[in-house]
Amino acid sequence: MRWAQAMGKATVANVGCGFDVLGFSVDCLYDVVTIKRCSDFQGVKLKVLNNKKVPNDPDKNTAGFAVKEYLKLFQIQGDGLFVELDKRLPLGSGLGSSAASSVAALLAVNAIYDNLATKEELFNIGLRCEQLACGSAHGDNIAPSLYGGVILIRHSNPMKVIPIPIPEELYCLLIHPEVEVNTQDARAVLPKSVPLSLAVKQWSNIGALITGFCLKDKKLIRDSLNDYLIEEERAAFIPHFYEMKDIAYKSNTFNLSISGSGPTVFSFSDSYDKLLNEKEKIEKLLEATGISCQTYLSRLNNKGSYVQSMGE
Ligand code: HSE
Secondary structure (H helix, E strand, O other): OOEEEEEEEEEEEOOOOOOOOEEEEEEEEEEEEEEEEEOOOOEEEEEEEOOOOOOOOHHHOHHHHHHHHHHHHOOOOOOEEEEEEEOOOOOOOOOOHHHHHHHHHHHHHHHHOOOOOOHHHHHHHHHHHHHHHHOOOOOOOHHHHHHOOEEEEEOOOOOEEEEEOOOOOOEEEEEEEOOOOOHHHHHHOOOOOOOHHHHHHHHHHHHHHHHHHHHOOHHHHHHHOOOOOOHHHHHOOOOOHHHHHHHHHHOOOOOOEEOOOOOOEEEEEOOHHHHHHHHHHHHHHHHHOOOOEEEEEEEOOOOOOEEEEEEO
């Protein structure tokens, strides 16, 4: 029986100023999906390990839904696929947990069927999975998880995935305070329209941030990460957001911004030591107020999700 196992990487969507258009992949956090082709049943069965909140119904889970959409696209009928989702990423964390599950499932099922689908086709299925998970087909988690690195999503029809080069020597600190934020709720609080003056500031930052990445200009990156459109509304979901931001400012790192819809926050710097100092201070702050957190400090990485093993 053919089987394949893939990991789906966590992601940081928005990257400060790029709501729904920018994201990058995170190397150290992922979900794992194993798919086995079986002859004793037809259709898709799903088993979720490590998280009782995630439904085993393949229509209600992005890993199962992704596999069913894949079979539909290629009109594959009569096969039985057993999907096992090892759910390692926390739910409602702002780390692209639903996208990580669907990307891992898509890579595994594509390996089983000898890579029938292109990455663009997998991306498009992934967008439908995001629609299922949070009512919005944004691509800024799916694309970086699938392609790796920093990605710009052009909102054309179809959406276009544009990889952006990553400067070496850029480190990223992630802090995940253990509270759950539902993406749908965090989208519902956002303004339906924004003043033109703020939109101008925002798109000047997005242009400058991408230019900073391309030119490896760390000062330009540092100066362009600010968001003017969504942070204020979402900060309310994140305990001690402004105190954490103040610590980042005093630690002289580039920023402290919300990862996706939160509560995870991230900071960039070209100095590992400055981020380490920020990490220790924020851990102390959260600990003193009774909030558990997980922290991760590493280089930015270019590698996206991948099939780690397969067999017959
Ligand atoms: N761009 C999306 C948002 C990402 O901010 O709502 C959600 O993970």
